[in-house]
Amino acid sequence: MFSAARLQNESPEARSLNHSTRCRHGLDMIRDGLGIASLPCLSPFLLTHTYKRLGFFGRILLGQVGVLGKNFAWLSFYQKIPVLYNEAQEERIMRPNIKAMFVELNNKHFNGEIPDLPVVWNTRMTTTAGYCRYRSSVGVKNYKPGGALRLAHSLEPVKIDLSDKLFRHLDYDLAKIERTLIHEMVHAFLVHKYNEKGHTRRFQQMMTNITGEYKNHRCHNYDTVGIRKPQEKKVKWTCSRCGFEGWKARMPRNSNRIYKHNGCGGTVEFVDTRRQSAMKMFPPR
Numbered sequence: 001m002f003s004a005a006r007l008q009n010e011s012p013e014a015r016s017l018n019h020s021t022r023c024r025h026g027l028d029m030i031r032d033g034l035g036i037a038s039l040p041c042l043s044p045f046l047l048t049h050t051y052k053r054l055g056f057f058g059r060i061l062l063g064q065v066g067v068l069g070k071n072f073a074w075l076s077f078y079q080k081i082p083v084l085y086n087e088a089q090e091e092r093i094m095r096p097n098i099k100a101m102f103v104e105l106n107n108k109h110f111n112g113e114i115p116d117l118p119v120v121w122n123t124r125m126t127t128t129a130g131y132c133r134y135r136s137s138v139g140v141k142n143y144k145p146g147g148a149l150r151l152a153h154s155l156e157p158v159k160i161d162l163s164d165k166l167f168r169h170l171d172y173d174l175a176k177i178e179r180t181l182i183h184e185m186v187h188a189f190l191v192h193k194y195n196e197k198g199h200t201r202r203f204q205q206m207m208t209n210i211t212g213e214y215k216n217h218r219c220h221n222y223d224t225v226g227i228r229k230p231q232e233k234k235v236k237w238t239c240s241r242c243g244f245e246g247w248k249a250r251m252p253r254n255s256n257r258i259y260k261h262n263g264c265g266g267t268v269e270f271v272d273t274r275r276q277s278a279m280k281m282f283p284p285r
Helices: 006-009 012-034 044-053 056-066 100-111 164-169 174-194 201-211
Strands: 083-084 090-092 117-124 131-140 150-162 237-240 246-250 266-272 277-279
Touching: 100 117, 100 174, 131 174, 150 164, 150 174, 174 201
Parallel strands: 117 150
Antiparallel strands: 083 090, 131 150, 237 246, 237 266, 266 277
16 A cells, blocks of 8 residues: 655655656556547646646545446555556566465465465565565463473464565566465465474475475575665774774664674674764673
């Protein structure tokens, strides 16, 4: 769905490109739905101008009520767009229905044992092709008859995300989408049936049996050039023992953790040059 915060985080160039794509898509859908593409009085300029003037809620209203018996999809934003416009190749690219693909693969390779999960296009993920999300809960389990009760962690898959940016960059290659979806579905299957997460030996064996590829199935090798913008490194770290210096993009998340230099074993001090505030790491006594 549309997110104002997401647009605020976009660069002006990306925002302009996305707006141009949305306007072009909205224009085409208005003309197709109204059946007025051939009328000379309604020029592309006028229709585009009208679409821009509708505003956010106007576009949603037009997308929901439909005109002349034709219900549009949401005219604008991200996950609900069934047709995308590739500016580089000047052609329309159909975004596959990954939910239908999930149902088909579940019946084909997993005997329908994976629960019915939401399978969505994630517009925030960049170089990560897919992600299987799961929920962890703690319960009490008796491992042996008459034995002591113990706490047990139970995992359950809740959602599968695929990167819209990455696969749009790959022109929605069906073979790569299917391979990535199988990868995440194996995760969901193992979490659901065996309470097992990660790229374990059983995961590798299942991937090999399904895909027929004998290799390490942990990471993909898709082309990601140009998808993620390089981050500016403004956090300086210094080893207190040897004085070696380096740079990273973010401050460490855990301020209580002790970080050591791999070269000499000395503790590391991080300084955010944007704030000029130091977070010092001291060795344990």
